[in-house]
Amino acid sequence: METPDDLYYTKEHCWVKEEGDQVRWGITDFAQSELGDVIFVEFPAVGEKVNRGERIGDVESIKTVSNLYAPLTGTVIAVNTALNKSPEFINQSPYGDGWICLMQPDSSEDIGGLLDVAQYIELIQAGQ
């Protein structure tokens, strides 16, 4: 199970990466392995204002459908439209080609409220 130590995480199993004053995020390796084969992603709209913890989309797999929750409060800058054609990128490369969304957070300080890798690993282990 891959959990890179240069990322932030949410309790809803999203990873968040700082890229200048923007953040890129997707679902974690743990989340994709729980979901199984992903076949569809419903994205938030580009330009949409979203609030931390708000449901802003879905990831549908063969097994189940899982909600996507905004990891931070801010504005959606871009979504990974490559997933429309190749949703399996989420399974194959959850931290790379399988990214989901690029956001402009309202406050750069909010990211400090997310989990670090140790806290996230602890969260996963507590749930198993």
Next chain:
Amino acid sequence: MKSLPLAHLHQSRGARMGVFADWQVPIFFSRIRDEYFACRETFGLFDVSHLGKLFLRGQDSRALLKLTACRALDGISPGRGRYMFFLNHRGGIVDGVMVFPKNEGFWILTNAGAKERVFQWLHTQAGQKKMVVDVEDRTDRLFLFSLQGPASSRAISEFFCRPLSDLLRFSMSEAAHGGSEFLISRMSYSREDGFEIMGDRDCAGSLWENWLDFTHRNDGTVCGFGVRDLLRFEAAYPLYGQEMEETVNPLELGRENLIDWGKGEFIGRQALLMEQKQGSKKKLVGFEIDGKRIPRYGFPIQNRQGTPCGHITSGNYSFSLRKNLAMGFLSRPNWDIGQELLISVPRTKVLARIVPLPFTKDRVW
């Protein structure tokens, strides 16, 4: 919660475990997609020990099956088996089972979630008719493995070093391996060739390990219940608790071919005759779905005028047909092939067209 006898082995091999019919089972070992194509192109190996394994014997056992099953066992040669429904007095399905005559008795393989009900049903009916039978639940003493796929005949023949490719479909035979005896049957829930191996639970671990080695050396794949459900869904085989329930009868499932009207009286016959005369009020149909949302169990269906007219029983994505498909019950008169309907999925509705079942046809084997 019940556990497969080899659950610890499956977990140690990296299986993602989940719950099915109150059993803790492997959902997938690698990827459902990979397991699916193994079953379509070579073969997949499954542990299906959760299935109910009853043995019926006693002087009235044949008479009890004649009373409780809507399909006849008469006239089938030794070693052959049949899929059949046990019905309640309203014609509703107690379970769909495989029955194999064997050594003065009958093996009855049931759905996992229906085993207790079948067991009680047979006991109750035998008691009411004062029949001399013994129904033994051997589920916990036995394991059951399954192979599905076009190469399964070659695989099982090589593994047991005997030509099992000549075993007829819906037949049972015996084979030995490592000093132990096993029962081999040839069925399919995938519309591919398929075999089952049943034996004493004490032999399960070593046989499974041997099968795993053989599978990996022969381009097969160990598979979980995710792909099992997808294969049976594409083949439109009903699953207990989804398509099959005690409130659903074989006519509503479109399985009149599994009713032997001429076999004499059986439980549920009068109710089925009445339904046949009046016409069914609901029917199981298949859907092709527009878009990428998968309708799942219980999702409501409405016609283009917005009137509720049914519900989904199963939905999935077909890797080979490359589309989302579903099955569900529709009320009369909404079930013409080609008719368009709307299915509610979370936060939206999707367009669906009624298509013939099954979604996949039998392969030649």
